[in-house]
Amino acid sequence: MTESVGVAGLVRERLGECSPSERRVGRALLAEYPSAGLETVASLAERAEVSAPTVLRFLSRLGFRGFPEFQRVLRAELAERQASPLAAYAAPEDGTAGPRSRAADVLPQAVAGTLGDLPEAELERAVRLLADRQLRITAAGGRFSTLLAQYLVFHLIQLRGNSRMLPAAPVERVDALVDVGRKDLFVLFDFRRYEQPTQQLARSVSERGARIILCTDRWLSPIAGLADVVLPSRVDSPSMYDSFVPALALLEVLVAGVVDKLGPAAQERLAAVEAVSQPYL
Incomplete structure (x- = not known):
């Protein structure tokens, strides 16, 4: 277990x-x-x-x-x-399968394991929070996991609005954080070799009443003790780097859940977004 x-x-x-x-x-x-x-x-x-x-x-x-x-x-x-990518990597022996074969063996199992291990109650609560348009959503991640945060936010902007990435520039970041309170939901991405700035952010917004959805790995970021919802993903990989493929599959599940939860409102929002986008395409 x-x-x-x-x-x-x-x-x-x-x-x-x-x-x-x-x-x-x-x-x-x-x-x-x-x-x-x-x-x-x-x-x-x-x-x-x-x-x-x-x-x-x-x-x-x-x-x-x-x-x-x-x-x-x-x-x-x-x-x-705490393992670094180099320390965690076991180089394939001579004559073993190449990267494509290793990926075909490792990644489907990692995705299936991630989705199979997800606690149903946690998943349902995450979807309910993400679909609550009364909440302002802010997403943030680390050096690599910021890409996952952006992927989620781009979908939420189209489906429900009132969603943003935490700005990187200090002045803009302060503006985004100064009024944080009970109507805020933070979606934080923190994977092993967990990053102190993300943990400090979690402590700060939690103390001010914001709710937190944490996307992390199976070892769980220290933020897990503060989060309202914890969604772990496996990180098995064919290379020395932890894979985000299972985490991306998790985000696809969340997006599908939000679409189902919002129903016609999501379609109306998407139609409005497309109409406004036309002059700029």
């Missing part, structure tokens, strides 16, 4: 099965993930304001045979989270 969704993903999946005191352990772990899990049992219990036996019962519910096993899995996951 942890191999497909990671420890944090497993915690999120199982919270609904837990007692109130066990849920406090899970939330304390997610709030400071993964560092809270690398402390002692007593320290984690203190964070969650529960007893040490409650911590151990919670870990047992997750399938761990004890705190040492939990920490071994967590440390191994942390090493994967």
